[in-house]
Amino acid sequence: MMLRQQAFTGDRETPMLKGALHCHTTRSDGRNTPEEVIRIHAEKGYDFLAITDHRIYNRENAAPQYGVTILPGMEYDGKGFPTIADTPDTLTPTFDSTGFRYFHTVCIGPAREDCGFAQGRVFPTAPLRCQEDYQPHLDMLHDAGQLTFFCHPQRSSTPARYFAKLRGLCAMEIWNSGSVIEMDLDRDAAYWDEILGQGIRIWGVAADDGHESGDHGIGWVRVRTQSNRDTDILAALRDGKFYSSCGPEIYDFYYEDGRVVVLCSEAVKVRLHADKHPTRIVRAENGTLTRAEFDIGDSYSYIRATVIDRDGRYAWTNPIFLK
Numbered sequence: 001m002m003l004r005q006q007a008f009t010g011d012r013e014t015p016m017l018k019g020a021l022h023c024h025t026t027r028s029d030g031r032n033t034p035e036e037v038i039r040i041h042a043e044k045g046y047d048f049l050a051i052t053d054h055r056i057y058n059r060e061n062a063a064p065q066y067g068v069t070i071l072p073g074m075e076y077d078g079k080g081f082p083t084i085a086d087t088p089d090t091l092t093p094t095f096d097s098t099g100f101r102y103f104h105t106v107c108i109g110p111a112r113e114d115c116g117f118a119q120g121r122v123f124p125t126a127p128l129r130c131q132e133d134y135q136p137h138l139d140m141l142h143d144a145g146q147l148t149f150f151c152h153p154q155r156s157s158t159p160a161r162y163f164a165k166l167r168g169l170c171a172m173e174i175w176n177s178g179s180v181i182e183m184d185l186d187r188d189a190a191y192w193d194e195i196l197g198q199g200i201r202i203w204g205v206a207a208d209d210g211h212e213s214g215d216h217g218i219g220w221v222r223v224r225t226q227s228n229r230d231t232d233i234l235a236a237l238r239d240g241k242f243y244s245s246c247g248p249e250i251y252d253f254y255y256e257d258g259r260v261v262v263l264c265s266e267a268v269k270v271r272l273h274a275d276k277h278p279t280r281i282v283r284a285e286n287g288t289l290t291r292a293e294f295d296i297g298d299s300y301s302y303i304r305a306t307v308i309d310r311d312g313r314y315a316w317t318n319p320i321f322l323k
Helices: 034-043 131-143 175-181 193-198 228-238
Strands: 002-004 016-020 048-050 070-072 071-079 103-106 148-149 171-176 201-207 220-223 242-245 250-258 259-267 269-273 280-282 291-293 301-306 313-314
Touching: 016 242, 070 228, 071 131, 071 201, 103 131, 131 148, 148 228, 171 175, 171 193, 171 313, 193 228, 193 301, 201 220, 201 242, 242 250, 250 301, 259 269, 259 301, 269 291, 280 291
Parallel strands: 016 048, 048 070, 148 171, 171 201
Antiparallel strands: 002 250, 016 220, 071 103, 103 148, 220 242, 242 313, 250 259, 259 291, 269 280, 269 301, 301 313
């Protein structure tokens, strides 16, 4: 039996759309206006963009002349503080005034004007004592039809145990360009396998979190959809019909009778990941690897792959769930 990751099913002759899911403008703490941010992404070959300023919802396309589809969205957040001595592992840690943990969530969509939030609606920061306090805020976003992505967990000092109980998240950031540039954090799927290993099905997205002009166009998603309509893009994101990249391209990823195959642009290595199993790697030191195969048998509950090119740039598949 063959299981192919959703991004590589359907009409694979149609180019996948390139999109940015997390960026900021002068409406919050970005350095460029919405018009400038749209222009920058258009010049870098993007098909769609979500302008996700902090707690300020955006539905408008400020520069329709560039032909970039704008997904409605914002970055919502809550903030809490950890105690000096965390509570036992059987309990969720509580918070006080020592240090910090942030809960930042990009929310996107829906496209229909009669759903979701109005243009320019402003939200307060949610005060939190623990991750359970954040769940009603996520429920509010989900009730409004939003897809939610947990942002930059390492930068937020939020290891998996602090957000793994949150329900309804569509994805988590596995790459955040702003965190990579400023802090060398959130650069390669931190905590993803820890969460997937708990049986939680969550996609991984690469995003820029762009504030400066130079932050944009470093990490993106490639989405399998039949059109650039916002409704189709949102449906593909919800269903995991995409992969994430900072450069390499992935053409196929499937499992068949105990064997995994990855097809990609030229790479120096392809890694296969899963919880409860060591990472396996196929290498080509000359950087010309375009196909990797792994014999894994039937003991894996899920698999995902990472492609790394000769310039050290990454691309990540979403998981195939085998059990």
